Amino acid sequence: MMQHMGRFLFLAAMLAAGHGEARKFYGDDPLDREPAPRDASNAVRRKISDYYDFFQQTFAPPGERHQPGKPIPAQAVNTLGEPMDGAWYEKRHYYRPMTIEELVRGPGNGNAPDESGPWTVVKAKSEGVTPGFEFIDARKRRYVLKFDPLDYPEIATGPDVLVSKFFHALGYHVPENYIVHFRRDQLELGKDVQLTDAKGKVRPMTDRDVTELLMRVPRAADGRYRGGASLFLSGKPLGPYKYHRTRRDDPNDTVPHEHRRELRGLSVFCAWVAHDDSRSINSLDMLVDGEGAKYIRHYLIDFGSTLGSASYGPNSPRSGAEYVFEWGPAIRQFATFGLLVPEWAKAKYPGIDSVGRFESKKFDAAGWVAEYPNPAFTNRLPDDAFWAAKQVMAFTDEQIRAIVKTGEYSDPRAEEWIANALIERRDKIGRAFFSEVLPLDRFEVRGGELAFVDLGTKAGMARSPGYRLESEVTPLGYRVQWSEFDNETERKTEIAEARTPRVPDSAAEYLACDIGEGAKTVTVYLRRRAAAWDVVGIDRRW
């Protein structure tokens, strides 16, 4: 009996083990959208310590990391390598090009605070490095109101608005942010508002507190104050998410965050807009109603420390080039008495108060880092970076300039500088990450041939011999080999002489087309649908 049981268990284990490798594609691949979420209404608000996060990420990095020779591919993607629409991400500008009006609108532009009535201050903002309030407008909508530091007008409010538009277009969930201009008498103090002062003492907030807070922020010549009003997100706030592991009380959160493509790729977007403050504390999980359940949607919030801003003033020139603490650079500086001047310290800035320290000449797209290590960023692989870079490169100069305009800079030089820097940083991102993989995308079967866009060529990168432009389908510069593909065994059987983009005649259900250049290859999988072929999967190697 024991022997039989042992055999049975062995067989079961073999079946279980073997099954995972049995099928590469399912009938519903590629999934465009995650299945409807499950109810997560039992999730409770979670707090994190930014100090703990810093020390943990810096000195005892958590989460799963790549082992030498064993990279862990991104997860939470469909078989095309694209994140699915859902709680984390929505495919937007790259996939369905947005108009300039849509880009400028961002997550919404119809909910600016109503200035026809008073704004009732209901809370003083005690977190963060710049002063602020929470207020309710005449239409009962609640906002967080943040300001610029006294000596640097517009340095934080501009980025908070315009960068939110970029992140929206890039697919993330972000709040609606507005630039507002108001007079002191627009604000009235609500009932029983408590204030925690700088020394931790809780006391009733007074009108004088409001006035004194406004004394610490810039005031225009016409007597008005400029602020950044962020519309409260709908739903119940559940605290920030972490960039490693999953949220333990969320049934829909099954992929460790350090392996999510949209979080690995986020590093490239953050590099673009110099969002070195891209840490857990600047994210927010919201319990929202939708798709038949209450589920957790994941937001990026607070972009006041992007571009050249550190919220309380200009960012450090080190920003993006080194972590706040990093053994190697620190030892180098210690040992060389500072005579080894890092390149980032030689950057030239425009000397415009509202711009702070934002530039493009010394920007190193591949080497960019956040303030301290982020497990998802650290796990970024070339295909993650390519996924992000193709989205960055989808913004035209005109679109970038239009979005920058939403920062409402009073100095046209600021707008010009920021836009130009973003354009140059975009191009550097393209050059850096399109060269790490074969930058081919937008595959489809057209006219019996496999068509694609060579994003590298489109971006003006140096061509390999024989490169052709978009929609010219013959990749003469590449090695092409078609195979019949067995979906159950994942075995490929080469089709002799099938070495052009033309889809070969075959009775197979699946075909695989390997396109290569050196070690960089893209394998495109086609599945037969009636008399046609659909692109069902993409694998990239480098």
Place this chain on the structure above:
Amino acid sequence: MMRVHYRVLAITLLSCVLQGQETSRASEIEAARDRKQASLEPDVPNKWEQRLIFVKEGKVLERLSAGVAGFRLQIGGMPTGSGFAIGPNYMREDLGRGKVSVNAFALGSTRLWTKLGAGVKIPSMAGDRLFWEAAAVYHNYNSLGYYGPGPDSQESSRTNYAFEDTNIDTLLGVKLTPWLRAGGSVGFQHPNTGRGKDERYASTEDVFGNNPRVIGLKEEVDFLRGGFFVEMDRRDSPTGPRSGTYVTMRWDDYRDRELRRHDFRRLDLEAQQYLPLFNKRRVIALRGRTVQTFTTEGQTLPFYQQAVLGGGNDLRGFRPYRFHDNNAILMNAEYRWEVFSGLDMALFADAGQVTAERWTFDAKNLETAVGFGFRFNVRNAPFLRLDVGFSHEGFQIFLKFNGPFAQRSLASSSAPHIF
């Protein structure tokens, strides 16, 4: 028992097999959700993180700093040589609708030094054009170092003396521009000296009691004093400057109302210049400072009112209070570089001299020191400084909780080396 165990295992494995038999990508995702659903638990921070959250959200550090009902524990606040100092402090900054602040403290140290004080400030009056403050301070330092007068004093002649004084001062200032302030002050000082209590060294009166240049031993004097000051501050940050200029001048007239023998006037001049390099990640910091005193015929300057050099704020290769004389000149140069964002290092060179004659110094015999330092900072504001200085008298290590070129308050109520 074993059989039951095997059955459970078998069921588990079978469920794994069945779970693996997904027919769609969606069902595969749902299966992952099933597994997650079965193991849901509250997502709570670990104990360490909870503690840090408590410290931050409860503003524990701020509360400790602010104390209870204005009362808190003060650590430090005495000059070098006092040992570890601690005592109660009462501070309120919310009086007069936040316009008035008061402060009182009583510090004692491990070497039994005492410092008591109370003050009131209105930092902004008349539309932020004026500021006013008044303070009373009592010092009782029982073992201040003294090596004899002049630049040629010997390290081996170290003595110590007890110094006690009571000060009452008030100051009114005007903010001429955001970076230029001026004002005047009047005050009273009642100092006296006595035998030093540090038995490792001779008492000053035993060694220098008959030295005609060491004036004021065992005397009790009442000084009335009045003066004015001008301060220009064009630094980018007063707490951790990396560029800009700071210049201050202070003139005080001391009148001996008791013995009528020690009337004098004192001029303090100081200039600081910060030259930034490489986006302020390297800074050359320069400081020049002089103290000049003036006496009329028949009047003399007590040794405890003399200019002093030596220690962590000026000549860093020498012991604190190493040089005393009527006048002093000091020059500091530092090359600072950022190691990481919370730490700057520095190489420094100090030169200075005390002199009996005004506006003179012997360039060949300047006392010099070189050294290096570590400056820990938060958002560019130094909170801890470790300087190691070397001179022909050996090396000194200074652990200070202030910036390298610390200044005394404009309304300081005593000599700068014991403020």
